[in-house]
Amino acid sequence: MGYPHRPHAKETVVLSEYFGDAEARTYDGWVKRGGYQALKKALGMTPDAIIEEIKASGLRGRGGAGFPTGLKWSFMPKGDGKPHYLVCNADESEPGTFKDREIMRWTPHQLIEGCAIGAYSIGAERCYIYIRGEFTEPWRIMNAAVAEAYQNGALGDNVFGSGKRIDIVLHRGAGAYICGEETAMMNSIEGRRGNPRIKPPFPAQAGLFGMPTTINNVETLTATSHILNRGAAWYKGLCLNNPKSTGTKLFSVCGHVMKPGNFEITMGFPMKDLIHDLAGGMRPGRRLKAVIPGGSSVPIMTAAEAEAALCDYEGIIEKGSMLGSAGFIVMDDSADLVYEIYRLAKFYAHESCAQCTQCREGTAWTTKILERILKGEGKPSDLDLLLDLSDQMTGKTICVLSDSCATPIVSGIKKFPEEFEAYLSRAKAPALAAV
Amino acid sequence: MSAPGSRPVLHQLGGVASGHGHGHGHAEQPYAPVFVGDALAELQALFPKYPTKRACLLPALWIVQERRGWISPEAIDEIGTVLELSPAYIRGVATFYTMYHLHPVGRHFIQVCGTSPCHLCGSDQVLDAIVRETGCGEVGATSADGRFTVVEVECLGACGFATPVLIDDDFHDSVTPEQVPGLLARYS
């Protein structure tokens, strides 16, 4: 349910049921709504049994990569005697994505419960929730909720009398998109610059403070309590298309739609309905031009591709893009694609941690070339140059930020060449003033 | 544990560092340490939550900025003493993160999102209105009266509520250019 909107009949409201309901923020309010039942249930199960349940549900990571969650949890070593850590990724900085913010703003205990379940399942006594520095309101709300959870025995050294210790520490970021990348986040928690680390070692072997670590997105962890309450079969049954994509998911829709917001739909839901019905469609007299469906790091879809796609991991790949973080950036026919792609390149150039040459130079140079095109100073060879640079930026760096910058550029040039040609041929007036 | 007794010495070192353009005319005023009383207790309360003191660095920088508005070289030295880190290391980390102010800023710090999703929804006009109404003149500048500093930032994770504007710790959703004067009036 996309606060401030009322639930739409076509939504399947699970995670977002209490968005907009301020009472759900409190411990008592959450318990009244069935909260913490799943955690109590989990504490009565073995970690292995929970992991099997999560595997059977088909839940996949909601942070962007879509990695199966149960499988990820099973990678954690057993009986190694080392401290294990769970890290909850609440850095939400991918342009177009704003779902984790609403989970934390409205249902902080839903996240705390999911984190506690996750920590218990991977043998961790401590979970760090890394909240981006700009999320001042979620930060305040999460702090209050964690304190309340401790007061009520949902966290601490004897969670609900089980004898199990589960602590949650909130860690505030300070403005760096790259800290959303899992190994950068670990460095950031350790008090270092947020540079991604070379893998291997993988986090399950040597992650935070060198210890076995699992990192999951806010929405992923939030889904676990519902799976334990209602069963893996129920979750798996929430599927409209490919059986590899199950459950519900929050889709953030923004840009040129009448009703931007978060919509919770069953995996496999038609994208056409998401954009034109749930999100209210285009402004009067406008028509859909393009959609970037996975946050800004995935290929741009044409209107035709978008309107034919089904919203799940496989369905969007089939139509030329990726689900990513499910942040939909919708553009109508008034959008200047070249400008928006330039603005995204500028974003990546600003956010590159600069340790890889291809990324540091590539993000900066693609931004400069796009800027030149927008100033009406582009050269006929610039598109080939952009494609060549993008190629050099793809698959060659420590993390995929570099690839993410190249992706909208390459797909933009391939799918909307006329928009670039209009600037190059000087048919279109410059969008940026020449200096 | 921290060694409060060593702080005055480092403070003098900090005074030397402040010669590099951080002085801002307060050279005669003695530096008042941040990490005494509540602030020190707040930082020390974090120690059991992390296996290393280094991990308390981001929180320590936040504690300074919340209390002083910016992170001075003297404060960096203080953090170094408490967390047993070198000032150069701390500066290296602090400069990585855009939200830490290593120079003084206006009384109210305004962050306006300008990334594509918000740009599509008219964030440029909101930014223009804020730059104009605050008297900052340009993005990144501080108004002559020291009241406001305005910066354009990347995606604030609230793209469905364009244009989001963060003033100090207050998040304002769906700001339009028309609302800007009324919004700013709330910050004296």
Ligand SMILES: Cc1cc2nc3c(=O)[nH]c(=O)nc-3n(C[C@H](O)[C@H](O)[C@H](O)COP(=O)(O)O)c2cc1C
């Ligand atoms: C540059 C970059 C930025 C990322 N930002 C985020 C983010 O803001 N939130 C998030 O959950 N995952 C983000 N990720 C993905 C994480 O690295 C990681 O895959 C994810 O948190 C794993 O959780 P999941 O398995 O539950 O999806 C980012 C990845 C990269 C490469």
Ligand code: SF4
């Ligand atoms: S690809 Fe870019 S952001 Fe990622 S590690 Fe390399 S330089 Fe840093």
Ligand code: FES
């Ligand atoms: S693009 Fe402005 S908040 Fe995301």
